[in-house]
Amino acid sequence: MSILKLSAFIATVPFASLADPLPSWTExxxxxxxxxxxxxxxxxxxxxxxxxxxxxxVFDNDGTLWAEQPVYFQFIFAMDRxxxxxxxxxxxxxxxxxxxxxxxxVATVLDGGHDAxxxxxNASHSGVSVDAFQDSVTTWLxxxxxxxxxxxxxxxxxxxxxxxxxxxxxxxxxxxxVSGGGLHFMRVFADHAYGIPPEQILGTYGETTYDxxxxxxxxxxxxxxxxxxxxDGKPINIERTIGRRxxxxxxNSDGDFAMMEWTTAGEGPRLGVLIHHTDADREWAxxxxxxxxxxxxxxxxxxxxxxxxxxxxxxxxxxYTGAN
Amino acid sequence: MSILKLSAFIATVPFASLADPLPSWTExxxxxxxxxxxxxxxxxxxxxxxxxxxxxxVFDNDGTLWAEQPVYFQFIFAMDRxxxxxxxxxxxxxxxxxxxxxxxxVATVLDGGHDAxxxxxNASHSGVSVDAFQDSVTTWLxxxxxxxxxxxxxxxxxxxxxxxxxxxxxxxxxxxxVSGGGLHFMRVFADHAYGIPPEQILGTYGETTYDxxxxxxxxxxxxxxxxxxxxDGKPINIERTIGRRxxxxxxNSDGDFAMMEWTTAGEGPRLGVLIHHTDADREWAxxxxxxxxxxxxxxxxxxxxxxxxxxxxxxxxxxYTGAN
Numbered sequence: 001m002s003i004l005k006l007s008a009f010i011a012t013v014p015f016a017s018l019a020d021p022l023p024s025w026t027e028x029x030x031x032x033x034x035x036x037x038x039x040x041x042x043x044x045x046x047x048x049x050x051x052x053x054x055x056x057x058v059f060d061n062d063g064t065l066w067a068e069q070p071v072y073f074q075f076i077f078a079m080d081r082x083x084x085x086x087x088x089x090x091x092x093x094x095x096x097x098x099x100x101x102x103x104x105x106v107a108t109v110l111d112g113g114h115d116a117x118x119x120x121x122n123a124s125h126s127g128v129s130v131d132a133f134q135d136s137v138t139t140w141l142x143x144x145x146x147x148x149x150x151x152x153x154x155x156x157x158x159x160x161x162x163x164x165x166x167x168x169x170x171x172x173x174x175x176x177x178v179s180g181g182g183l184h185f186m187r188v189f190a191d192h193a194y195g196i197p198p199e200q201i202l203g204t205y206g207e208t209t210y211d212x213x214x215x216x217x218x219x220x221x222x223x224x225x226x227x228x229x230x231x232d233g234k235p236i237n238i239e240r241t242i243g244r245r246x247x248x249x250x251x252n253s254d255g256d257f258a259m260m261e262w263t264t265a266g267e268g269p270r271l272g273v274l275i276h277h278t279d280a281d282r283e284w285a286x287x288x289x290x291x292x293x294x295x296x297x298x299x300x301x302x303x304x305x306x307x308x309x310x311x312x313x314x315x316x317x318x319x320y321t322g323a324n
Numbered sequence: 325m326s327i328l329k330l331s332a333f334i335a336t337v338p339f340a341s342l343a344d345p346l347p348s349w350t351e352x353x354x355x356x357x358x359x360x361x362x363x364x365x366x367x368x369x370x371x372x373x374x375x376x377x378x379x380x381x382v383f384d385n386d387g388t389l390w391a392e393q394p395v396y397f398q399f400i401f402a403m404d405r406x407x408x409x410x411x412x413x414x415x416x417x418x419x420x421x422x423x424x425x426x427x428x429x430v431a432t433v434l435d436g437g438h439d440a441x442x443x444x445x446n447a448s449h450s451g452v453s454v455d456a457f458q459d460s461v462t463t464w465l466x467x468x469x470x471x472x473x474x475x476x477x478x479x480x481x482x483x484x485x486x487x488x489x490x491x492x493x494x495x496x497x498x499x500x501x502v503s504g505g506g507l508h509f510m511r512v513f514a515d516h517a518y519g520i521p522p523e524q525i526l527g528t529y530g531e532t533t534y535d536x537x538x539x540x541x542x543x544x545x546x547x548x549x550x551x552x553x554x555x556d557g558k559p560i561n562i563e564r565t566i567g568r569r570x571x572x573x574x575x576n577s578d579g580d581f582a583m584m585e586w587t588t589a590g591e592g593p594r595l596g597v598l599i600h601h602t603d604a605d606r607e608w609a610x611x612x613x614x615x616x617x618x619x620x621x622x623x624x625x626x627x628x629x630x631x632x633x634x635x636x637x638x639x640x641x642x643x644y645t646g647a648n
């Protein structure tokens with residue numbers, strides 16, 4: 001088609017249908033707020049214009065970019081990995097929490113509190129090189145299926161959010177994940193699932209060591225959590241790693257509150273996008289009382305801070321990137 | 325000029341003089357090794373081709389991108405800042421090390437060893453918001469002059485390295501600083517001095533806190549060093565922050581050895597660039613015996629690892645970006 005014919009063709013198509021950057025979002029206020037913000041900060045003639053270098057957008061992962069029920073997917077991975085490791089060597093299950101985890105007994109592990117979780121994380125996420133650990137995540141993602149949807153976990157990403165990430169990048173935003181989840185775990189799928197490369201992923205991380213003693217240097221994962229990327233840790237990690245205050249932040253739980261508060265309290269145009277899980281039919285409905293993804297502060301204070309309060313049931317015409 | 329006329333013009337100019345990406349490098353082996361590497365990894369027809377996403381280049385700062393004699397410039401900043409703070413409130417000089425630092429008495433501070441240095445860093449680099457701290461660095465860079473060259477410190481960057489950084493970016497490399505120097509200190513000048521944005525700077529960092537109690541949330545610098553980005557810390561921090569093994573690493577001291585070893589031991593094409601300070605006339609000549617920028621391992625093992633051993637006196641036709 002020639003340029004002239006193409007122009008004529010475009011002129012006959014309603015602009016919105018040709019250009020809709022967020023097709024899985026219904027024509028709601030949420031969608032309009034997001035598009036209005038992006039159009040303002042990318043228009044050099046607009047008073048709210050922001051240079052591309054400062055167009056930093058940060059997103060939580062669990063419950064914001066993919067599902068997190070009935071329990072964080074990385075926790076399911078940890079239990080599956082422990083089960084597999086124990087098949088090779090049962091003696092590694094040295095504590096009640098580890099024995100429970102290897103049986104997939106979530107309740108008992110959670111009853112053990114913080115110490116039990118650390119035991120499970122240390123046993124399943126250390127004593128291995130970063131490369132070998134990430135290979136095990138790759139294999140798990142290929143095999144494992146969600147107990148309720150039967151989808152591979154990396155197809156339980158939210159189609160509307162994948163569209164939002166792409167839209168922002170198309171408009172010269174740099175998109176980051178800032179998650180309480182594990183850095184090395186997320187890096188395995190974030191590039192193909194979200195288009196977010198390893199260097200734009202911030203998360204909780206364990207201790208690592210550099211070992212060149214074997215001739216070929218390697219980075220190993222060792223026991224102990226070096227940094228928890230949750231609550232106040234999120235703005236701290238963003239400042240430390242990115243060094244700029246984002247202009248857009250998306251989250252869904254109280255763990256994201258500080259990140260969204262810091263982002264949206266900055267001078268100039270800012271946008272907070274809070275995902276509220278309201279869809280018991282297509283996903284899950286939970287907030288104030290949930291053990292996973294508890295949301296109180298954002299519900300109470302988000303509206304007065306001007307955040308976009310995304311109502312999943314009403315604002316999203318489709319949920320998962322995988323068939324559903 | 326029309327395209328045709330432009331083509332004719334280009335055809336009359338010797339290609340090298342038009343295209344030389346490293347004009348401040350003499351026509352040495354070092355320059356040829358660097359250009360040969362970059363041409364190989366960017367040529368899709370070459371067996372050593374590397375996709376743009378994997379073209380990660382990391383550089384030390386002190387002694388690699390700018391000078392570091394007679395003592396790390398950040399240390400001079402710390403002393404200047406302490407002097408200024410003490411003029412407002414002399415009671416902050418609570419220890420012999422702090423009193424010495426505020427008088428610019430480097431020797432006494434260094435005699436005090438690690439504890440003395442921590443005292444000076446804590447007193448001069450904490451108790452302030454990140455924003456306010458960085459404002460103080462900006463002001464210092466405007467006023468302070470190097471005791472021997474009388475240049476502003478951010479003009480004591482090395483012109484050949486600034487050209488190398490630009491050349492790499494023109495060839496779709498992503499350039500990073502990975503320095504034992506302070507993260508917040510470097511971010512103030514790295515963008516204008518090197519074209520490296522805040523999110524591509526890794527360095528040593530102190531503890532920070534998120535404080536929203538005053539209504540307007542702020543990140544504050546508090547006492548204590550959270551991470552030392554030196555020696556093994558460099559590959560650890562690169563893995564943690566970038567999540568990819570670089571294909572090119574530049575450094576000048578034993579603090580850079582692990583980063584360069586890890587980089588160049590990777591599979592496929594890799595390049596190590598070691599800056600050897602050999603120019604007592606135009607800069608400084610030092611290596612094995614130097615208190616600052618001590619270089620032993622790189623000199624001994626670099627050649628057998630195939631590193632480019634940059635001889636400043638012979639390989640660089642110009643040293644500083646500032647007049648000299």
